[in-house]
Amino acid sequence: MSSKGTKRTGSIAAAKSPDVVVVGSVAIDVLHTPTVEGKVVLGGSAFHFANAASRFASVDIVGAVGDDYPFEQAEFLRKRGVDFQGVEVKPGTTFLWEGRYHEGFRTRETIRTELGVFEHFSPKLPEHFRAPEILFLAAIEPRLQLDVLKQVKRPKLVAIDTFQLWIDIARQDFMQVLKQVDLLFVDEFEARWLTDETALVPAAKKLLTFGPKWVIVKKGEHGSFLVGPDGIFMAQTYPLDEVVDPTGAGDSYAGALLGYLAACNSISNTNMRRGMEWASVIGSFYVQGFGPDGLKDRPRAELIARHRALQTMTRVP
């Protein structure tokens, strides 16, 4: 992470442009899994992303919460340097998602979605957020993603995540966003559904024709792969004996990769591959706890040890 000299107005910390800005949801989740009923945790894609990315680089969040948001529980992120000045606090309630994961975590159902103040979320980037190295647009309405793109000085890398609902509702806007981004994250279902292809590699290659330079297809326990100007790279998922809560796994994957890239000098093919390896490691910690807890207090030495273990499991001498 590079330290820059620009002044940050209203900030006590040493002023500088952020490495990574993430725009997305900051929420409260109520989880039902095979082991708990109605567990309340911090959630939201921008929150999970920031939790992972801040292990590698400085991160600023843009979002909106209600006046009920328990900021004290997010204090651990502030301590790790995450800037919450872009999180607008509005009168009302914080976005709440309640869901149930079934045995084996292959399927989940939404019990309740209460948008609260997030319903009228209109991202406004603080002045000192407008020149990030990397911008991540989490799965929000494509119209809002376009809006954010107008507010920033072109970053080195713009990445987006998506969500079937938004594409259904606003496909034209989504295609417009795709033309302006460098890296698209999709899961295997979205990849097939966006392209009408059955096989994943042709699907990913077709997505490249929509605009992005790189596409990463996430296949959960079956790994992930990248397509881009340097061909295909296939990454393994770190194997776990047990999953506690998969919420946030995809966001933490994106966060780790983009945080890693922000910490590198250049966005090269080699760095993308190394970053995906780290993303797999961080994602595996993520699913070992509820909400952010799988990664939250994990010592750096444990992250490094698992990274080595993954390398040992995948290298062919």
Place this chain on the structure above:
Amino acid sequence: MSSKGTKRTGSIAAAKSPDVVVVGSVAIDVLHTPTVEGKVVLGGSAFHFANAASRFASVDIVGAVGDDYPFEQAEFLRKRGVDFQGVEVKPGTTFLWEGRYHEGFRTRETIRTELGVFEHFSPKLPEHFRAPEILFLAAIEPRLQLDVLKQVKRPKLVAIDTFQLWIDIARQDFMQVLKQVDLLFVDEFEARWLTDETALVPAAKKLLTFGPKWVIVKKGEHGSFLVGPDGIFMAQTYPLDEVVDPTGAGDSYAGALLGYLAACNSISNTNMRRGMEWASVIGSFYVQGFGPDGLKDRPRAELIARHRALQTMTRVP
């Protein structure tokens, strides 16, 4: 592959002990896929195994066919040095399997199984087959696998494949076989089903406690992994845009790995990993044609080029 001086009675070729002996089915398959109806091809697990293994080492087949077997169609294997002297020709019909693959090749149904002379198959190894470097027992009745083990001088490596039906019918015999083998191949369903574990790594580790030194779990398009004394190794499947016929993919995978190992000086962790990489390459060619055709006339240069491509897709500098 090492050349040995032992005389091979009744063989025109230079006499020597084989690198690999495979015991299993030699069959006729009638295939129904999304692109063909009732296509008749050569099949059987020992046949597919030999097709792959003979790209790396000398292979001898032990099996039984009826007097209707079209040996002239298997001539390409003989030319590549595969010894058919262990294939007994009996009055009657060859084992016939007719099956249908559904769209996407995720499921298949058996339309017809006519065992023919294979019903009373009792493997008898010719004298010059009895000291192989590597022995592969394809998915036949465990009682027959035990019988073969009594006929050979302990090879460097004994590997077996299995099949849910045989485990259902003869679980005790199967457990007996497991105690005498070095390497077990299973698919993900068999791994779960044999161990009552949901996650695949714990399942594979439990299988190790049944006897084998190594277990390889095959996950189709999602790759394969090895557990053994040197921990876990995860291999990728070479990605294809299209599958023509998956019959024989698993047998060709085992054949390529064991053929590769036979061609190496030692059965080390490094050679296992390299062999699994080659197995992925050979398996990917296999599913690109009907029956043996995906690999049959494939020039060596193409195999090498795809191996390099797979390495490029999986290496992290």
